[in-house]
Amino acid sequence: MFLLIGLILISAVFSVSIGQVRIPFGQSMEIMLHTLTGGHLGSLEHVENQSFLTIISQVRMPRVLFALLIGMGLSLCGAVMQAVVQNPLADPYILGISSGASLGATFAILVGFGGGAFFSQMGVAFGAFAGAIITSIAVLVLSSIGGKATSVKLVLSGVVIGALCGSFSSLVIYFANNAEGIKSVTFWAMGSLASSSWDKVPILAVVVLLGCALFLLQFRVLNTMLLGDESAVTLGINLSVYRKLYMILTALITGTMVAYAGMIGFVGLIVPHLCRGLFGSDHKRLMPASLLVGGLFLLWSDILSRTLVHNVDLPIGIITSVIGSPLFIYMIVKKGYQFGG
Template sequence: MSDPQTSPAPRKDSLIVTRFGFVSIQLVLVAVALLSVGIAVSLGQVDVPLADSYRILLYKLSGIQIGDMSDILAGQHLNIIWNIRFPRVILALLIGAGLSLCGTVMQAAVQNPLADPYILGVSSGASLGATFSIMIGFGTMGFLGQTGVAFWAFAGAFGASMLVLALAGIGGKMSSVKLVLSGMVINALCTAFANFIIYFANNTEGIRSVTFWTMGSLAAAKWDRLPLVAIIVLAAALLFLFQSRILNTMLLGDETAVTLGINLNLYRRIYLLFTAVITGVMVASCGMIGFVGLIIPHLVRGIVGSDHRRLMPTSILIGGIFLVWTDVLARIAIPKVELPIGIITALIGAPMFMYMLIKKGYNFGGK
């Protein structure tokens, strides 16, 4: 009997993996991530020399000074780098990694290449919660250091996910088809309620706030907001990095899983519950950022294959790097104007997805 940990993955490894090796790819991605952080904190409406950015970060993180830094420490660059841009870049790394991780898990759990972190109605539930908070006036309520909007967005996302799981489990065993259909139903229902609130609220400023929030933005990144997101995303990454055997088995289907003695229905419920919580926290922190959880796993499959031992860590790293650079584009694309990051991810992600569909240069489930 084949090993479920390796059998779902394509037998023919990618040329990139064969030539450089998986470990080398991870080391290169880590180096690219570190370089991206330094460049990202240097770019913006006020350009900071790259060398100064690294010196400031090194000083704040370790207390080590390189050369005479009296002018740097007395100027505005220190505040720009450490209090404004660096928390934002770290949040971008975490959100990109988390969305890619959740997208990879969701695509395996529901056995659908079009699955993304929002398939359980998380986006529509979060939108309903945020709309309720902004338009009705509960935006001042706090929750674990987050704003009232973040609290209601998380509550809406988590509530919608629970409704989807409950609906998909009615009448027998949960299946991937029932999950997708239940997600569509709850998505339509939450969207209708959100539009109902907007229509009768008659609040122009609130409508603008809701619209900007639903497009996603990292502008609200602060040091006090990072711990919750960091703990959730890092804990989830640590968990799912050790779940490659189960995730690979999910790609083989329920019948194969029964033969191997694995209760996929139980694992599917647990994984979907975890991804709902993770995605809810991320959406509450920065709004809805589309295409990252959908595109990145497909892109990575074309590099390292479908085996989750390679797919999961590579998706986490590339997802973080991708969102860092899309946030840079959102900040500098138009002078003195910051675009919602969801616009940038859609403009980049949609053509990439069309290219992959035309080329068919990726594998899903080893097929």
């Protein structure tokens, strides 16, 4: 754990050092310390160019924090959803959250919400968040019809609602006579951290960190979910109630992340798998490990998205998919992980 924390700190300084303007590692560290501590630590005497301070403090540091928080959040939600639906292939988007967010964002970009000041200011973020939450509630209601919500009914309901939202998104795009809007929808669907800024960090940080703190304390229930409903009943735990609660909380976290950064795939699927192989299936160790590895993974994915092609900021979703797909195939072939006890 200490090694992972150290790697994250070093990677964060390296991330703010590279880009179209290269800044020496030592100077980047001084500027970061100065900015984060309000001038109490870190000296700016040896900074060669005052523009370095603006580049790091106003542009690159919010992006680094976005990468860490979203990586942590996606990994956390992935580990929780894999336990909730008892499926090692689950990720934060399996229950239709991605399709709902896409529909909301597509509607906001191509149709709009009218002339309200609130909607005009929030725009795509509000549309994506609202779509994710409404879709999650619809899945929850559908899976509860005819009895309690089980893991199988949740997955099936998510597939149905997700397909329905995908169809409506395609319908909106088909009838939209807006080439620029369609281009924006496509870029948003690939995921990007380019819109990161200091004014968005507090909301994202509060949602993700509160979610992390809550789920870190729920490791006993998450472990029980791996045993199945029958074993849980003998232990006096009603998994149906916890499934609904966890689903709503993960929808809130995922909806917030999707609203700010678009669709970033494979993080919530790959990272918990990787951590399960390294740290075991006990959620007491798995959850904090997933948080750290997820933050580190997305931080380096963002570094690659900014540096692979000169003067081009690639959508980060492309990078995570390119890295995640071969890794996931390798894990399936080698069966180098165990799910459950």
